[in-house]
Amino acid sequence: MKSPLKCFSFLLQLTLLFPTILLTAQPANYPNSIRENAFNPATLLWYDEPAKKWEDALPVGNGRLGAMVFGKNGEERIQLNEETYWTGGPYSTVVKGGAAVLPEIQQLVFEEKYLAAHNLFGRRLMGYPVEQQKYQSMANLHLFFSNQESVSNYKRWLDLETGITGVSYQSNDITYHRQVFASAPDQVIVVRITADKPGSISLTANLRGVRNQSHSNYATDYFNMDPYGKDGLVLTGKSADYMGIEGKLRYEARIKAVPEGGTMKTDGVDLIIENANAVTLYFAAATNFVTYKDVSANQHQRVDNYFNGLENKTWQSILEAAVNDYKKYYDRVSIKLPITQNSFLPIPERILKIQASPDPSLSALSYNFGRYLMISSSRPGTEPANLQGIWNDDMNPAWDSKYTTNINTEMNYWPVESGNLSECAEPLVRMIKELTDQGTQVAREHYGASGWVFHQNTDLWRVAAPMDGPTWGTFTVGGAWLCTHLWEHYQYTRDKTFLQETYPLIKGSVQFFMDFLVPHPNGKWLVTNPSTSPENFPDGGGNKPYFDEVTAGFREGTTICAGSSIDMQILYDLFGYFMEASTILGENNEFTRQVKTAREKLVPPQIGRDGSLQEWADDWKSLEKNHRHFSHMYGLYPGKVLYEKRTPALIAAYKKVLEERGDASTGWSRAWKMALWARLHDGNRANKIYKGYIKEQSCFSLFALCGRAMQVDGTFGVTAAITEMLLQSQEGYIKLLPALPDEWSSGEFSGVCARGAFELSFSWENKKVTQLKILSKAGETCRIEYGAIKKIKSGGHSIPFKKLADNTVEFKTIKGGVYLIEK
Numbered sequence: 036m037k038s039p040l041k042c043f044s045f046l047l048q049l050t051l052l053f054p055t056i057l058l059t060a061q062p063a064n065y066p067n068s069i070r071e072n073a074f075n076p077a078t079l080l081w082y083d084e085p086a087k088k089w090e091d092a093l094p095v096g097n098g099r100l101g102a103m104v105f106g107k108n109g110e111e112r113i114q115l116n117e118e119t120y121w122t123g124g125p126y127s128t129v130v131k132g133g134a135a136v137l138p139e140i141q142q143l144v145f146e147e148k149y150l151a152a153h154n155l156f157g158r159r160l161m162g163y164p165v166e167q168q169k170y171q172s173m174a175n176l177h178l179f180f181s182n183q184e185s186v187s188n189y190k191r192w193l194d195l196e197t198g199i200t201g202v203s204y205q206s207n208d209i210t211y212h213r214q215v216f217a218s219a220p221d222q223v224i225v226v227r228i229t230a231d232k233p234g235s236i237s238l239t240a241n242l243r244g245v246r247n248q249s250h251s252n253y254a255t256d257y258f259n260m261d262p263y264g265k266d267g268l269v270l271t272g273k274s275a276d277y278m279g280i281e282g283k284l285r286y287e288a289r290i291k292a293v294p295e296g297g298t299m300k301t302d303g304v305d306l307i308i309e310n311a312n313a314v315t316l317y318f319a320a321a322t323n324f325v326t327y328k329d330v331s332a333n334q335h336q337r338v339d340n341y342f343n344g345l346e347n348k349t350w351q352s353i354l355e356a357a358v359n360d361y362k363k364y365y366d367r368v369s370i371k372l373p374i375t376q377n378s379f380l381p382i383p384e385r386i387l388k389i390q391a392s393p394d395p396s397l398s399a400l401s402y403n404f405g406r407y408l409m410i411s412s413s414r415p416g417t418e419p420a421n422l423q424g425i426w427n428d429d430m431n432p433a434w435d436s437k438y439t440t441n442i443n444t445e446m447n448y449w450p451v452e453s454g455n456l457s458e459c460a461e462p463l464v465r466m467i468k469e470l471t472d473q474g475t476q477v478a479r480e481h482y483g484a485s486g487w488v489f490h491q492n493t494d495l496w497r498v499a500a501p502m503d504g505p506t507w508g509t510f511t512v513g514g515a516w517l518c519t520h521l522w523e524h525y526q527y528t529r530d531k532t533f534l535q536e537t538y539p540l541i542k543g544s545v546q547f548f549m550d551f552l553v554p555h556p557n558g559k560w561l562v563t564n565p566s567t568s569p570e571n572f573p574d575g576g577g578n579k580p581y582f583d584e585v586t587a588g589f590r591e592g593t594t595i596c597a598g599s600s601i602d603m604q605i606l607y608d609l610f611g612y613f614m615e616a617s618t619i620l621g622e623n624n625e626f627t628r629q630v631k632t633a634r635e636k637l638v639p640p641q642i643g644r645d646g647s648l649q650e651w652a653d654d655w656k657s658l659e660k661n662h663r664h665f666s667h668m669y670g671l672y673p674g675k676v677l678y679e680k681r682t683p684a685l686i687a688a689y690k691k692v693l694e695e696r697g698d699a700s701t702g703w704s705r706a707w708k709m710a711l712w713a714r715l716h717d718g719n720r721a722n723k724i725y726k727g728y729i730k731e732q733s734c735f736s737l738f739a740l741c742g743r744a745m746q747v748d749g750t751f752g753v754t755a756a757i758t759e760m761l762l763q764s765q766e767g768y769i770k771l772l773p774a775l776p777d778e779w780s781s782g783e784f785s786g787v788c789a790r791g792a793f794e795l796s797f798s799w800e801n802k803k804v805t806q807l808k809i810l811s812k813a814g815e816t817c818r819i820e821y822g823a824i825k826k827i828k829s830g831g832h833s834i835p836f837k838k839l840a841d842n843t844v845e846f847k848t849i850k851g852g853v854y855l856i857e858k
Contacts, residue, residue, distance in 0.1 A: 062212040062229070066190045066203045076378035077371060077399035080737065081192040082106075083381050085202075089114065089428045090745040091735040093193040093200040095224065097217040097357075098414025100320060101425035102224050104215045106191040106202035111178040113215065113226065114428045117286065118418045119324035121495040122169045122256075122275045124283025128162030128500040129476045134483030136160070141564045144597050145556050149576040153505045153593040156565055157585040160481050161508055162500025164278040165585060167492055170421055170436035171256070172245045172428045173320060174270050174288045176226075181237040182207055195400075195407045198361040209235045218357035219414060222341045225357075226316040227350060233312045234296060240306040240316070242268040242290050247275055247430035255282055256430070262301035267291040271335075275430075287334045288320035291342060293350070315350045317342070327469055327497040364410045367455040368786035370757075372399040372779050383735050389726055393778045398725060398757060404737045405450055405754025408747055409459050413451075418495065419462040420447045424747040426738075433744035438466070440513035441491040441569035442664065446703055446748040448520055449673055449710075449755035452527035453762070455788050460524055466497070467517050467540055473499040474514055478547050486546030489514030491569065504585040506594050509567040511551065512605045518544045519605070519674070522612040529792040529813035531619070538616055545613045545630055548606055552633060555598060555652070561636040562598030568650050568666045569601065570594070575655035591658050598652040600667035603638040607676045610634040640670070640680055640688075647691040648677075661696045663704040665711065668692060672710045673755075675765055690715065698724045702732035702739030706752025713759035718774035721760055728753065764789035768818035768843045771797060771804050791815045807856040811848035818845045819856075826857040 068074040069081050085107040086092040092103035092114070101116040136159045143152035186204040193200040201214045210231040217224045230236050244258030258272030268290045274282035290306065292299060297311030308314055321337035323330050345353065372395035377388045385397050412424035422443055423436045438444045444463075451460045474487035477500045482488065489499045491510040501508025521537045524530070552561040571594060572578055578592025610630050617627045641649040643656075650657065650667040670677030671689055681689075693711060698720075700708070705728040712721040732740045732749060739749025760774040761784050769789045785796035792813035798806045809817060820843045827834040829852050836846035848854065 062201050062203065062214050065192055065194070065201055066188070069190055069192065072379040074379075075196075076374060076396045078195045078403055079192060080195070080382050080400065080404070081190060082383070082735070083189055083191075085189075085191060086736070090738055090740075093191070093736055094408070094411065094424070094426050094738075095198060095200055095215055095217040096411030096425050097219040097222065097224075098412060098417040099222065099425075100217055100224055100318070101412065102215060102217065102318075103426055103428065104200050106200075106213075108183045108186045108189075108204055108206065108211075109180060111180070111213070113176040113178070114172065115174040115176060115224070115288065115318060115320070116425050116427055117173050117288070117320045117322060118425045119322045119495060120171045120173050120274065120284060120286055122171060122277035122282060123280035123496065124274070124330055125328045125496055126280045126498065127473055127476070128164060128167075128498040128502065129473055129480055130159075130161070130163050130500065131480045133160040133481040134479070137482055141553055141597075144564050144595060147576060149578070149593050149595050150581060152565060153595045154584065156501075156505040156509060156595065157583070160501060161505065161585060162477075162498065162502050164280070165502060165504065166278055167435060167437055167498060167502055168277055168280065168494040168496060169430070170423070170427050170432060170495075171274065171430055173286065174245065175243045176290065176316075176318065177241045177243060178226075179239040179241075183211070195403045196362070196365065197358050198365070198407065198411065199358070211235075216354065216357055217411065218353055219360050220356045221344055221348070221353050222319060223345065223353070224318040225350060225353060226318070227354075228314040228316075230312070234310040236297070236311040236314055237309045238307075238314065240268065240290065240292065240308075241304055242270050242288065244270050244272055245428075245430060249431050250275070260304045262303065262306070263289055263291075265301055266293070266299060266306075268301070268304065268306050283330050284322045284324060285334050286320065286322040287338045288318070289338050289342070291317045293317070317345060324495070327495060328472075361410060364456060364459070365406065368406065369783070370399045370402050370785075371783040372396050373781060382737070386729050386733070386735070390730055395779050395782075397729065398722070398779075401725075401729070401737060401750070402754050402757045405751050406454050406456065408750055409451060409454065409456050412747070413459045413462050415458050415461040417462050419444070419466050420747060422746050422748065426745075433741065433746075435494070438493045439491060440489070440493070440517060441507075441510050441666075442707070443703060443746065443748040445516055445520065445673070446706065446752045446755075448751070450751055450758060452523055453758045453788050454754065455786050455794065457524060457528055460520070463517070463520060464524070464537065466493075467514070467521065469497045470499050470514060470517075471540060471543060473497060475543070482547070482551055484547050484550035486543040486548075486550065487514060488544075488547045488551075489517070504583060505565075506567070506583070506586070506590055507570065509565040509595050510569055511563060511566070512602050515544050515548065515605050515609045519608055519612065522616065525616075526790040527788055527792060529815060534616055535620060538620060538622070541609070541613050541616060545610060548609075549630065549633060555638075559636070560598065560638045560652070561633055562638060562652060563602040563606075564597040565595050566597050566599045566602050567594040568596070568599040569664050571650065571662050571664055571666065572658040573651055573653075573655035574658050575651070575653050578658065596651055596653070598638045600638070600640070600648070600650050600652075601669045604640075604667070604670035604674055604676045607634060607637050608670070608674045640677060640685060642684060642688045645691070646688060647695060648685070648688040661700065663700045665692070665696070665704070665707050668711055672707070672714045672759065678714060678765060686715065698727055699731070701741045702728060702749025703741060703746065703752055705732055706739070706749045706756055709753065709756035710759050713756055713774040714763070716774050718760050718776040718779070721756060721774055722776035722778060725753065725756075758787060762787055762789060762795065764791065768820055769793065769795070770820045771807070772799060772802065775799075775802055791817065793817060804858075809848075809854045809856065811850060811852045811854065814848055814850035814852070816845060817848050817854070818843050820844075821856060821858070823858060824856060828855045828857070829853060
């Protein structure tokens, strides 16, 4: 990329003088590179002081283990998580026999007796327990350093190119360095401590458990802290009983120290090292979790196995394996946006100054950080990323740090396919399969339907019934929305074997809704009943402040309705995907034809009296101004139906909704707005929302906020939205720079993926694409909107192409073929 600011072009060249492996081996180079502005500001986060609060600490993770590193002197804290440490144990929330009252509930809704329907649903169709289990914090490693009360020349950083976080500072004329990284090959988190003067490292380490202080009178999450031989510490404990569910998880977490020089001993819960030249600490942890219904593993043996695997390995070899493993994912994609003088400032200053002075490279950094979190929290064989990924320090985290599927879990995985990280979707796919277990029981017992259904929340134990109360629990399309991700995975990979394996999941969801849909009294539509538009209270249905007996508190009324817009849009997409999959797999039959007929009767997009897109089948408005959800805009993004059905009147209706609700809100809501405006081809508006997001709903660590609580969904959503600004493929052809902000006038995007199993690398100057290379992963016909193409070449040969009437170009490809497009 050529920066528009020529005076900074040499800085990009300087970046090339600092290869990743050199920085990996010699942490002293990071402070030098930061001081000399000789680093890539799209891949390095840096700070001139330690994290003051947990959410500003820097994350590392290997998909299973996570750590938040504060970078303190004197007393360092490294907070630690293991992804399967939750409260409770295997349980079910299925309530038998609820289906008997479903017809009565549906009749009450159609008679506009919404509160009566709400009450009956709460009594007979809610899952029990009404709430679910919580993701837990496992441990804190505290390192007490001698003679480091005051420091100078402080630097703290996270290198997204290697997955390593570090800190450097001087104290008493000694320069200290620490590096922390998570290894997927060796399943450990490693802390490496060095100094530039021999014999300078003296520390005391504690490995501390965490207990639910809010429940201290009756908590059951007990733990023990003990020495482990002469070189380690061990923490053992159990999960808490919660909501009447016995805590059946057992865990072990262990630290092993390897000093170079000096002395080492354990004294009770202390590990004491004195006068060492360097120290390496290894952390491993495990629970007895096997699956959502099996907790029979031996956690101690698992930890033993991890440490046995480290025998005869040096910390350097462990580091090299970890970095190589990480880079095989991360290096697939790179993004470059214009660099300015502000791009080299510490992150807090960059966040402040971007509001008045452009720093497009900060957007590139946000994009890369989202991919980093995906690689760090969702690997094949792990659990999916929850509301906080794998990073949580609270025994009572916001919204229990669960899987919320009325937007948040789906948003976590928006960037996974386009970001060339398809393997990282495996945990989500596996969770969908597991949800069909209780989901099938809920369909039968709660609704008298075939197939499977899942609502708006689940946890480690894969419960599927409605939860939290009727206001939230009537969201029956959570599983249907997740199934659209299965189709998207196929769209991006064209993996027919995957489609065959997951087709029964999609079909099972469709089967449920074919049984659940009922005729609307107007005689024209099929609708879901009961239904809801997530978390939004309409002004219709006689809503007023109402004491809900399930949640034991006052609400604005009820959200219960029939045929909410998001339900209709998700089902329109899902039914369409099912029909396409059936054709591909040769499964067309009478059921497929019935689905086609039902799809045509779903409530179409409607424009209300005020000119905005309706959120409900009835022309109601939201009681809450600037509501955070954009549920009725699902079909514009991430769905397709609103995009495919767009007309000038509907586009005006979409924009009116966005204007009415404004640009401010929670982090994930702003990310969604960015993507929606990108689909409407307004890059400047998306960029404006990004700047507000990064200032008001992002931590200094670049984790997103949901109000005041850290969540990863907004971080992932921003990564996906930036992709939508630079590339779109939802219409069956590839569109480049569809929503390019004026400030991003030049740049490069390499390795990004499009539907049809294409991988693209392209650059642009003055808002015009100058170079384009396409890798065909599946040999599909490629269609692209790209202006006046002169030539397409592959392997030195010209490739014939066809110009179509819609200003697109079409050409055939072969699997593995690379195509250079010339204008």
